[in-house]
Amino acid sequence: xxxxxxxxxxxxxxxxxxxxxxxxxxxxxxxxxxxxxxxxxxxxxxxxxxxxxxxxxxxxxxxxxxxxxxxxxxxxxxxxxxxxxxxxxxxxxxxxxxxxxxxxxxxxxxxxxxxxxxxxxxxxxxxxxxxxxxxxxxxxxxxxxxxxxxxxxxxxxxxxxxxxxxxxxxxxxxxxxxxxxxxxx
Numbered sequence: 001x002x003x004x005x006x007x008x009x010x011x012x013x014x015x016x017x018x019x020x021x022x023x024x025x026x027x028x029x030x031x032x033x034x035x036x037x038x039x040x041x042x043x044x045x046x047x048x049x050x051x052x053x054x055x056x057x058x059x060x061x062x063x064x065x066x067x068x069x070x071x072x073x074x075x076x077x078x079x080x081x082x083x084x085x086x087x088x089x090x091x092x093x094x095x096x097x098x099x100x101x102x103x104x105x106x107x108x109x110x111x112x113x114x115x116x117x118x119x120x121x122x123x124x125x126x127x128x129x130x131x132x133x134x135x136x137x138x139x140x141x142x143x144x145x146x147x148x149x150x151x152x153x154x155x156x157x158x159x160x161x162x163x164x165x166x167x168x169x170x171x172x173x174x175x176x177x178x179x180x181x182x183x184x185x
Contacts, residue, residue: 001082077101118153127154
């Protein structure tokens with residue numbers, strides 16, 4: 001899932017680097033934002049109001065409903081605002097996802113319907129979190145809050161990279177290793 005101001009083709013460019021056995025779908029966020037799109041209101045990139053993202057979450061879950069017979073397992077990958085989407089989707093339907101990859105995003109504050117089930121799950125949903133030590137878009141306190149939430153609710157593998165608000169080669173290699181480990185052929 002892409003970040004604010006981007007489109008589905010942006011993260012689809014990562015497909016050649018991901019394991020061949022995976023079927024990949026890249027979705028376009030529903031709201032227009034400049035020349036791209038957003039998952040929730042543009043002026044609220046760091047908002048803590050989860051109602052802003054819930055409409056997009058419901059839309060993605062409805063889209064996935066139509067694919068249940070075709071795919072036995074669904075995992076999520078998102079960058080920035082798309083990373084926030086992956087966690088919000090997991091919080092609304094924890095039973096639907098095999099793994100989550102959250103790159104330079106954040107978790108919305110407060111509780112969501114699936115939080116208790118996520119925290120109590122055994123085993124927990126495997127998750128990969130990446131953040132940049134020089135990220136100019138996601139505040140350090142949001143990253144810290146996200147890491148803490150993920151430790152309490154998922155089986156998280158958290159990484160910090162010497163980068164800004166981007167995706168770097170080392171991070172992508174770590175994502176592939178994570179996916180190979182948690183989503184065996």
